[in-house]
Amino acid sequence: MAPKLSIVIVEPEPERARLIVDALRDAGDFDIRVIAERSGLARQIAQRQPDLVLVDVADPSRDTIEELTLATGPLDRPVALFVDRSDAGLSAAAIEAGLSAYVVDGLTPARVKPVLDAAIARFRMMQRMRTELAETKRALEDRKVIDRAKGMLMRARNIPEEEAYALLRKTAMDQGRRVADVAEALVTAAGLLG
Structure with a gap:
């Protein structure tokens, strides 16, 4: 129940x-x-x-x-x-x-339940939209940091973009982390060294 x-x-x-x-x-x-x-x-x-x-x-x-x-x-x-x-x-x-x-x-008593049902439905819809927006923003930020890390690897190792991404992905898999997290660590480390 x-x-x-x-x-x-x-x-x-x-x-x-x-x-x-x-x-x-x-x-x-x-x-x-x-x-x-x-x-x-x-x-x-x-x-x-x-x-x-x-x-x-x-x-x-x-x-x-x-x-x-x-x-x-x-x-x-x-x-x-x-x-x-x-x-x-x-x-x-x-x-x-x-x-x-x-x-x-x-x-008015007759309006209470329908209005509450509509309020709940609207709230859930807005909540889904906020979640989707947050996920989209995160994906965009992840994409930006991955692109920066790929660019750094391409310049440092003189490799094509596909190879740079493959290296990021392999490192992420080896460490059990997300590609974006590995890329962020690379960008942060390069910032400290540069």
């Missing part, structure tokens, strides 16, 4: 919090915690380590969004922000801040 999805609800008003909790309980079997006090929000969320954070704010400002972003850790988990009204540009600011969902016109 899959573990229950843990959800933290940030809502200072007890009646609104109860409506949200009831809507979630009607929608599924979740581990739900309510945080009523925003002071120390980051610490409270860090202690609970929820799978998802749902925040209900009547009238947000850029400062509120920035504060909530820092506190809720939207790069660590999906965060859905429900607002009663929004000024121009706030939804873009919320998305740029990493929030997974920004829902205007308040929180």
Whole structure:
């Protein structure tokens, strides 16, 4: 059986919090915690380590969004922000801040589950994109250092590029290391000697 999805609800008003909790309980079997006090929000969320954070704010400002972003850790988990009204540009600011969902016109029980599902899906998609971007950047950096090392070997040994790469690859295999790590060591050593 899959573990229950843990959800933290940030809502200072007890009646609104109860409506949200009831809507979630009607929608599924979740581990739900309510945080009523925003002071120390980051610490409270860090202690609970929820799978998802749902925040209900009547009238947000850029400062509120920035504060909530820092506190809720939207790069660590999906965060859905429900607002009663929004000024121009706030939804873009919320998305740029990493929030997974920004829902205007308040929180109604019927909207809670679909919005949370969408927030989780968007978070997972963004997480995949961040991972792919990091892997691509690393591969590019690896490629650069390998090319530098090949160039150094080609000049030092007067060998063609294919032979230089084969030498790097053989050294990496002999040492049980990645080619990029061997190339980095060569470039670093040459920098120290040069």
